[in-house]
Amino acid sequence: xxxxxxxxxxIVFLMAALASIFSVALICLFLFANGIPGMTKIGVAEFLLGxxxxxxxxxxxxxxxxxxxxxxxxxxxxxxxPIGVLTAIFMAKFCPDSLHRFLKPAIDLLAGIPSIVxxxxxxxxxxxxxxxxxxxxGKGVLTASIILGIMILPTIIxxxxxxxxxxxxxxxxxxxxLGATHERSVFFALVPAxxxxxxxxxxxxxxxxIGETMAVIMIxxxxxxxxxxxxxxxxxxxxxxxxxxxxxxxxxxxxxIATGVVLFVFILxxxxxxxxxxxxxx
Numbered sequence: 001x002x003x004x005x006x007x008x009x010x011i012v013f014l015m016a017a018l019a020s021i022f023s024v025a026l027i028c029l030f031l032f033a034n035g036i037p038g039m040t041k042i043g044v045a046e047f048l049l050g051x052x053x054x055x056x057x058x059x060x061x062x063x064x065x066x067x068x069x070x071x072x073x074x075x076x077x078x079x080x081x082p083i084g085v086l087t088a089i090f091m092a093k094f095c096p097d098s099l100h101r102f103l104k105p106a107i108d109l110l111a112g113i114p115s116i117v118x119x120x121x122x123x124x125x126x127x128x129x130x131x132x133x134x135x136x137x138g139k140g141v142l143t144a145s146i147i148l149g150i151m152i153l154p155t156i157i158x159x160x161x162x163x164x165x166x167x168x169x170x171x172x173x174x175x176x177x178l179g180a181t182h183e184r185s186v187f188f189a190l191v192p193a194x195x196x197x198x199x200x201x202x203x204x205x206x207x208x209x210i211g212e213t214m215a216v217i218m219i220x221x222x223x224x225x226x227x228x229x230x231x232x233x234x235x236x237x238x239x240x241x242x243x244x245x246x247x248x249x250x251x252x253x254x255x256x257i258a259t260g261v262v263l264f265v266f267i268l269x270x271x272x273x274x275x276x277x278x279x280x281x282x
Contacts, residue, residue, distance in 0.1 A: 028264070035261035038254025047258065053224040055244065060255040062262065064226045068141075068234035069210055069266070071227060072220065075145025076152055076209040081202055083149070084156030088198070091157070092164040093186045111154035119218030122147045127219060136231040139221035144234065147215050152205035159204060163197020164190055196278060203274045207267055213238040237263045 039047050042060050050061020087107075091100060122143055131138030167190050175185035191198070213236075221233020222243065235243075241256050241263075248256050 031257065031261050031264055034254065035258035038251060039258040039261070041251060042255060042258075047255070048262070051226065053240070055248070055252045055255070058251060060251070062237065062240070062255075062259055064224050065235055065237045065240045065259065066262065066266075067226050068220070069236040069238070069263070071141050071230075071234060072144045072148060072216065072236055073206060073210045075141060075230070076148035077202075077206060079145060079149030080152045080205060080209075081156060084153045084201070084205065085160050085198055087153070088157045088160035088164060088201075089186060089191060092161045093182075093190065107154050107157050110150075111158070115151065115212060115215045116218070118147050118151055119215035122215060122219035130231070134231055137221060137233060139219050140229075140231045140233050141220070141227050142230040144216050144220040144236075145230075147219060148209045148212055151212060151215065152209050155208060156201045156205045159201030160194070160198045163194040163201070166197065167193040199274060199278050203271060206270055206274075210236075210263070210267060210270070211238060213242050217242060237266075 047060055047062060048066070049063050050059070051063050052059050052061045053064065091103060091107075095103060126143050126146060127138035129138075130136070130140075130143055134142075171189045171193050172185050175189040176182075180188070216236050217239045220236065220239065222235045222239060223233035224235045224240070225233075227234045237259050241259055244252070245256050
């Protein structure tokens, strides 16, 4: 009976894994089957490098959206990753247990807040603040980067903290035995040993930043042009798809699906790059 149960669960787990693989393959098939023909009709170079997006005139250039996605994601990484990693280090090795009991649920709660709530916060708080301090409209690359930097914090903190806690105590104790202080032992023994997990948290954070839509739509300005500064309005690829898919038809719809293909390839490149970097540094 025990062998039967083990065999049954083996089949269940195998089916679950195959279902996941099938779902990803089906999504890829849909994207490429519907996006590549539209990209071909427009012209790959014109589509990827074109600086004008005018669907009414059958002009589909997504280069401004590509640059916008890169700028916003890079800004979120610059703001979010250092804060997230340092917070994870604090929670893993410096935070008192009495404070950790409250801080950990609060960080987990950040992950459960809907993105539209972050967008409302950005509109009500950050947009007027940036408008008052720096001018412009208040909606732009800087505002979107700050909000996305906040949104990726729970992912980076949770994964990085788990990775640091998973490092065997012998690393820390060995460093102390050599005469290092608590701080030096944490930063020069534990953190380097946990770099694989910290890198994984960073990858997940970047994936969420580049794929975020609702919050970005509300605070980025949604201007389909190449930004000339961090205060300029910007439109990301995800925002472009959401804003126009509801009424798009024919070649316009195919161009939006092709934008999804480009976004998918971007995320794939990011994952492959970090995987190669992970193998190199380990």
